[in-house]
Amino acid sequence: MADLEIEFAGMRMKNPIAAAAGAITSTPYTIQRCIEAGAGAVIVKSVGLDELTQLLPRPGNWFCDRIGDRGSLMHCYAGILPLENALEYISTVKPVAEREDTRLIGSFFYIGPWTGLPPFETVSPPSEVTLREMALQMEEAGAEAIEVVCTCGLSCSAGETASFVDEAIPAVFKALDGHLRVPFWLKLGFNHDVFWRGYLETMRGLGAAAMHTYSDFRVTFLDIETARPPLTVPFGYGRWLRGLCNYAIFLSANDTGLQIISSGGIWNWRDAVERIMCGATIAALESPVQYRGYRIFEEILGGLTRFMQRKGYERVPDMVGLAVPHIDNMEELVVQFMTGAVPPQTLHTVLDEDKCNGCGKCASCIYGAVTMDNGKPLIDLELCERCGACITICPVEALAIVAAG
Ligand SMILES: Cc1cc2nc3c(=O)[nH]c(=O)nc-3n(C[C@H](O)[C@H](O)[C@H](O)COP(=O)(O)O)c2cc1C
Ligand code: SF4
Ligand code: SF4
Structure with a gap:
């Protein structure tokens, strides 16, 4: 029998499939559904200093589905969760999470720089002291780890975001390192391998043990009838992100010693196995759950178990990073090309x-x-x-x- 249990940043998880922060983790109902569907961990919707809750339908977001790029946009933009709500949600679902042996992870936004345009002019990263105090309250409410997301395509350009992240990484470490009983890690969006290598270097210097990676690459789609992007956000979702996120994981896992959660374009168990083989310890999902429903967790866990049994992998760590030596390997590439x-x-x-x-x-x-x-x-x-x-x-x-x- 394949053993799905893993250890991540000192935390035991019954399996390596997690619900990533977003609409699917933004109410007690949705969090509970993820737990009951079998997720090994649920990362609760991110908390910020300022409430910016928008659960409104945005017709522009249906555009990509209509033209066949299914899943390229999120259904709704769920904004920022106030701290009180997150604390209440965690306390409410804690008994269910304990019963199902699912880890509950608190999440914070520490993002910028913002455009300065309304409604973003007031949205700013918390001070180090505030972030620490909020994280301590989250821990008190029952969060078993803290994730801090430092990139968001809704803020400024990739270059500006990168300079912000260079300062944000040490600031988050200063705020949390040595102050929490539970582990913490940063969530960063891959936007360019040069910036990315810089982030990894900084985190290594600070002794980081883990991180969450997703894609913050800027993309565009056009509605040719209006010659305008229908997107309300400058980044995308969908299975097409798979290759990009796999590569970000490879860069992050290769020689860094970091344990990694990866989200972005994981739509079935094969994608999850692929991500794990590229170096992720945890494969996390958000928008595929919006499109396929909570049963996607069960489907992925079933497929993963059957695959491990068929291939004789006894434990998930046997697969983590298996492909890393073969990715971007120029010697193998030349041999393959020639033969x-x-x-x-x-x-x-x-x-x-x-x-x-x-x-x-x-x-x-x-x-x-x-x-x-x-x-x-x-x-x-x-x-x-x-x-x-x-x-x-x-x-x-x-x-x-x-x-x-
Ligand atoms: C509606 C929606 C809301 C999201 N909100 C957050 C958030 O609050 N905090 C965060 O770290 N990531 C947020 N994300 C990003 C997801 O956690 C995830 O990293 C990203 O969607 C890539 O995974 P996917 O391809 O499985 O959707 C959100 C994504 C969506 C679609
Ligand atoms: S081989 Fe396939 S594609 Fe070609 S005619 Fe037959 S059914 Fe159609
Ligand atoms: S070249 Fe041969 S394999 Fe390619 S489409 Fe034509 S018949 Fe099929």
């Missing part, structure tokens, strides 16, 4: 006539290798480059590339 290709004659593109429904989609082959004959495709192996495009296009999996002979 990865095979002569086309050693492969055949074949049709399963019983499965084929004659739709003709595969006849879009750009090499002219497919012609339709009596409602069935004929493949000319002289012209076929074995690119595999038709296999991807075929709606009924009637095509395959197999070894010749």
